Amino acid sequence: MIASPDRTPLAREFFDRPVLEVAPDLLGRVLVRTTPDGPIEVRLTEVEAYDGANDPGSHAFRGRTARNDVMFGPPGHVYVYFTYGMWHCMNLVCGPEGRASAVLLRAGEIIEGADLARKRRISARNDKELAKGPARLATALDVDRALDGTDACASGTPPLTVLTGTPASPDQVLDGPRTGVSGDGGVHPWRFWVANDPTVSPYRAHVPRRRST
DSSP states (O other): OOOOOOEEEEEEEEHSSSSHHHHHHHTOOOEEEEEEEEEEEEEEEEEEEGGGGGGGTSSTTTTOOOGGGGGSOOTEEEEEEEETTTTTEEEEEESSSSSSOEEEEEEEEEEEOOHHHHHHHHEEEEEEEETHHHHHHHHTTTOGGGGOOOOOTOOOOEEEEEEEOOOOOGGGGGEEETOOOOGGGOOOOEEEEEETTTTSSSOOOOOOOOOOO
C-alpha cells in the first residue's frame, strides 16, 4: 500500500539552508496555491538553484535592487518576477537572511484543482503540460507580482505554501545545466529534476536574441 503524501507544511528551517541543498530536496514536495475559487496543488518535479553573488546567472549577482529585494530573505518567502514582457516565474527564497539565493520552480504535476488550472492554461494539450515549465506553472497557479514577498511559511492559510509531500528518492533525482542561462552562469549543473517524469520540461540551451534591424 502506498502511503499518502505528508500534508505537514514545510517549516522555515527547511529553507534556511544553502540553496544547493534545498533545490533537490524540493522535488516531490507539494506546492499549494489557495485561490478564491479553491486550492490548486502541484507536485514539484523540476527546479533550478540560483546562488546570488556567487552566480552570474542570478538576478542578485550584481547586488540588491527593488526587483530582487525578496531574494535577500528571510527564507521561505516567494520571489516572483516578470520576464519577456509577458510571463511570471516564481521562486522560493533560501537562507540565510541577507545572502540572496532562491530556487526557481520549473515544473510539476497538478494533483488537485486541475479544473482551475485548465481555465488558465487553455493552450495545454493535456494535463501533463499544465505546469510543464516555469511560466506555465505560474500561469496555472494564478501567480503574478502581487504575490511577490508572500511568506510561504506563515501560519493559517497563506496564498502559497509548501507541504512535505513525498520527497523524491535520491536515486531518481538527476541534475544538469540550467535551461536558457547564458554566459558563465549557464555552465552550472544546478537544474534538478525527477527522472522519467512526463511533466519535466525539455532542456533548452541559451539562444542569443537577435536585435531587430
